[in-house]
Amino acid sequence: xxxxxxxxxxxxxxxxxxxxxxxxxxxxxxxxxxxxxxxxxxxxxxxxxxxxxxxxxxxxxxxxxxxxxxxxxxxxxxxxxxxxxxxxxxxxxxxxxxxxxxxxxxxxxxxxxxxxxxxxxxxxxxxxxxxxxxxxxxxxxxxxxxxxxxxxxxxxxxxxxxxxxxxxxxxxxxxxxxxxxxxxxxxxxxxxxxxxxxxxxxxxxxxxxxxxxxxxxxxxxxxxxxxxxxxxxxxxxxxxxxxxxxxxxxxxxxxxxxxxxxxxxxxxxxxxxxxxxxxxxxxxxxxxxxxxxxxxxxxxxxxxxxxxx
Numbered sequence: 001x002x003x004x005x006x007x008x009x010x011x012x013x014x015x016x017x018x019x020x021x022x023x024x025x026x027x028x029x030x031x032x033x034x035x036x037x038x039x040x041x042x043x044x045x046x047x048x049x050x051x052x053x054x055x056x057x058x059x060x061x062x063x064x065x066x067x068x069x070x071x072x073x074x075x076x077x078x079x080x081x082x083x084x085x086x087x088x089x090x091x092x093x094x095x096x097x098x099x100x101x102x103x104x105x106x107x108x109x110x111x112x113x114x115x116x117x118x119x120x121x122x123x124x125x126x127x128x129x130x131x132x133x134x135x136x137x138x139x140x141x142x143x144x145x146x147x148x149x150x151x152x153x154x155x156x157x158x159x160x161x162x163x164x165x166x167x168x169x170x171x172x173x174x175x176x177x178x179x180x181x182x183x184x185x186x187x188x189x190x191x192x193x194x195x196x197x198x199x200x201x202x203x204x205x206x207x208x209x210x211x212x213x214x215x216x217x218x219x220x221x222x223x224x225x226x227x228x229x230x231x232x233x234x235x236x237x238x239x240x241x242x243x244x245x246x247x248x249x250x251x252x253x254x255x256x257x258x259x260x261x262x263x264x265x266x267x268x269x270x271x272x273x274x275x276x277x278x279x280x281x282x283x284x285x286x287x288x289x290x291x292x293x294x295x296x297x298x299x300x301x302x303x304x305x306x307x308x309x
Contacts, residue, residue, distance in 0.1 A: 001045075004164060007077075007157040008039040008063065009119045010127040014192065014228065017271060018045045020253055021190070024279050026224055030186030033223070035176035036193050040064060044164045046190075054172040054179045057129070061173045063112040067158060068165045072112055074155045080113045081154060085146025088121070095143030107134040120154065121145050177213055183223035191218065192228040196240050215244040224277045231272040238272075245274045252286045 003018050014021070021042060032048035037055040055061055066072040084102065091098035099121055106114035119127055122137035130136040172179060176193070183189050193214060194206035218225045227245065230238050231252050241250070255271045270286075 004041070004044045004160045005157055006040045006044055006161055007067075007116055007154055008060065008127075009125050010039050011125055012195070013039050014041050017228070017253070017255065018042060021226065021228070021273065022046060024226070024251070024273065024275065024283060025188065026277050028186055028188055028224070030184065030188065030223070033179065033183050033187050033189045035179040035189070035191055037061070037064075037171075038192055040161070042190060042192065044161055049166050049168060051166070051169045052172065052179065052182060053169060054174055054176065056173065056175060058173045059110060059112070059115045061171045062110070063115055064161070064165065065171050066112045067162050068167075068169070068171070072158070074158050074162075077113065077116065077158050078151060078155045081117070081146050081151045082148075084117055085151065088146060089143050091143065094141060095145075096139050096141070099139040103135050116154065120150075176210075177217060180214075180217040180221060183221050185222040187223040189218070189221060189223050189225040190228075191225065195230045196238075211240055211244065218276070221276075225275065227274040229272050229274060231270040233269045241272065245272075249275045249277070249279065250285075251275075251279070251283060254287060 001019050001022065003015055005015055006013075018041060022045065025046070030050075032043060032046050032051040032053075034043050034051070034053050037043060037053045037060055040053070040060070043051060043053055053061075053064070063072070084098070088095045088098045091101075102114050102117055102121075105111070106118060118135055118137070119125075121140055121142070122135075123140050126137045128136045176191070180189060180191075191214065193210070196206055196208060196211045214227075218227065227248075229240065229245065231241060231250075232238060250272050252270050252272050254268055
């Protein structure tokens with residue numbers, strides 16, 4: 001399938017896992033509900049007319065509302081990145097002075113344009129905020145970050161996101177526990193919470209109490225649900241699988257994350273999808289789909305390339 005890549009960049013983005021998630025979707029006439037929207041990559045690719053999309057990070061929700069309501073257009077993004085990209089190239093300390101200026105402005109004004117800039121110019125593609133809700137990632141040390149080709153790529157992603165956002169999509173900035181109870185038996189709830197026991201690169205953290213509450217709500221929901229989590233890596237297992245999720249259907253797949261500050265977070269990890277329904281078709285328990293790399297080939301699409309050994 002052709003995967004639409006969102007204009008935001010962050011660790012743990014599910015771009016490569018989108019076809020895997022879509023392959024197991026049951027037929028439904030209900031809504032797509034995401035209590036943890038993140039970059040939005042999954043929602044943008046599922047093709048639902050009606051959706052409830054939530055995140056505790058208000059900047060993510062504001063960005064997508066701005067795109068939906070045309071407060072941010074591709075033309076506006078293009079002009080903004082051309083100006084700020086040139087300012088970054090000319091700034092002292094190899095661009096760091098201007099990066100700090102954008103960061104300081106964002107932490108006062110919370111502009112969605114500045115949010116895009118920071119998510120693309122921050123170190124290691126991370127998105128992190130401190131306890132005061134301020135941007136907390138340093139510069140990637142690339143003063144020439146916003147070359148014209150890179151700006152075009154981001155603008156194309158804004159165009160693609162705008163095309164996918166339906167007028168009936170609802171964006172919320174609430175706790176996940178307020179969103180899951182909104183689901184009915186015809187809906188699908190997709191949860192991609194921070195991975196408990198690994199790095200927590202999220203707006204307000206994630207605790208075992210959160211994991212337990214999520215389990216209780218998903219166990220009790222009348223809707224069908226899909227939970228993304230990690231199963232194990234070469235160092236350890238996800239204890240939450242046995243503690244909470246083993247009673248549901250689980251499929252797994254090898255995935256590589258080149259992120260995180262610790263060695264154990266920079267290796268192959270086995271991803272898991274946990275579901276409360278039976279899978280459609282012939283789905284293997286592990287690695288039922290080939291690994292693919294997605295290359296943006298034009299303003300309209302991304303071309304999947306199957307990787308072979």
